[in-house]
């Protein structure tokens with residue numbers, strides 16, 4: 001059996017709006033397992049509960065009902081909070097609001113310093129992490145002088161320097177230009193494929209979900225669809241009902257099917273489309 | 280315009296002073312201040328003056344940078360000089376009506392003004408020869424050595440300020456341009472209308488700063504930040520022979536000033 005790194009059982013989370021006393025149920029009973037080394041993409045329209053789910057993965061939020069277990073550690077146990085946060089690294093949406101220090105290397109060192117690691121070892125971790133995200137030559141640079149994509153890679157370096165088992169990214173590309181988006185995706189893919197890091201990638205760019213081993217679609221605080229990118233994106237009508245876009249090629253496939261040209265379902269990239277059409 | 284603001288106006292260099300440990304420099308500044316306040320006569324001031332000038336030469340920091348640091352203080356300097364000059368009682372050396380200058384007043388005025396100038400010079404020298412990051416680390420470990428309870432928090436605040444000031448400056452410029460595109464005018468009118476024109480600038484800036492602080496706090500927590508306890512640092516400050524030499528030099532200065540003051 002594949003080892004489960006993340007196990008979420010019937011997770012319910014409510015926000016109490018302090019002003020008007022309304023209770024919003026942001027997660028309404030989510031069940032989800034993530035296997036070691038898996039690349040999971042989570043998609044869903046705004047307000048569907050993606051960020052809330054992400055914050056449960058490293059105990060930034062705690063379940064009101066149900067449970068979240070990380071490598072056997074229950075997030076509700078206070079004494080395991082820091083162990084969980086070390087194991088599950090989080091990259092947030094806004095690249096400007098998650099870097100702490102005035103130089104790239106000092107920022108990368110922030111997490112390991114919090115863990116109380118020896119200075120010599122921190123140095124090694126920092127150099128190694130910056131190398132892995134391809135920013136070694138920028139180590140003395142001030143964060144505000146970097147591009148958006150580079151800032152997000154610094155954020156990733158700061159996380160992997162803590163030696164986590166899981167990397168959770170909450171719309172890390174939402175504020176980036178196309179080049180920055182590619183940079184970040186390439187970095188994340190490489191960490192997953194080459195080093196076996198488990199990745200939970202939350203995004204609203206369907207093209208990014210195509211890279212994943214598995215896609216989860218959230219809607220109104222529940223998991224609405226789940227499957228491989230091929231399965232998910234061949235269900236064009238259902239995705240549209242959930243107010244989401246389909247990757248362009250998948251959409252084209254859907255249109256062709258309506259017009260009577262039946263190609264195999266689940267075509268996701270331009271190359272696959274060309275091959276299918278030429279047959 | 281706003282881009283010209285520099286924080287900590289560090290002047291890169293490899294001089295003796297640049298290479299000192301930030302802790303050495305901070306402690307030395309305090310010893311120097313003690314020497315300065317111990318001095319009270321012309322011999323003492325001569326010693327301090329020679330020392331101060333030698334330090335500026337040693338650091339190879341351009342004099343212009345030092346003068347730039349002193350210039351904003353000119354009102355205080357003139358005031359100090361004037362108050363001492365005209366209000367000290369003693370042997371009159373010049374008088375016109377009820378305005379008089381005394382010998383003691385002249386002496387006091389010159390000494391006090393010099394004291395202020397030297398204070399600013401030496402503290403500028405500290406910030407001009409130390410990177411803001413090194414300065415923060417230095418302040419943190421000096422405060423820790425003095426058992427100041429919030430040493431780590433203060434240092435963390437300075438670190439975050441250093442990180443975010445450029446970002447906030449960028450944002451201010453962006454908002455200014457956006458408001459100017461809608462016809463806002465920041466540069467004309469009297470004080471009141473100028474102050475009013477700042478409101479549409481400051482309100483969005485404040486709101487976004489609070490949002491930033493919120494998100495940053497969450498990101499820090501996610502990275503296992505839980506205050507200064509059990510926290511280590513990647514960069515360890517390292518004292519060298521140079522630092523011990525610097526300590527000896529400043530100690531000698533202090534002792535000489537004390538001897539001149541009390542035994543000569």
Ligand SMILES: Nc1ncnc2c1ncn2[C@@H]1O[C@H](COP(=O)(O)OP(=O)(O)O)[C@@H](O)[C@H]1O
Pocket residue numbers: 015016017024025026044045046047048049050051052053
């Ligand atoms: N701090 C909060 N206080 C109150 N309601 C919140 C808060 N954060 C999120 N919500 C609400 O919870 C729901 C899910 O939000 P979120 O998890 O941020 O969704 P997503 O990341 O998918 O856009 C939304 O309806 C949102 O308005």
Ligand SMILES: [Mg+2]
Pocket residue numbers: 050051052170171
């Ligand atoms: Mg979100």
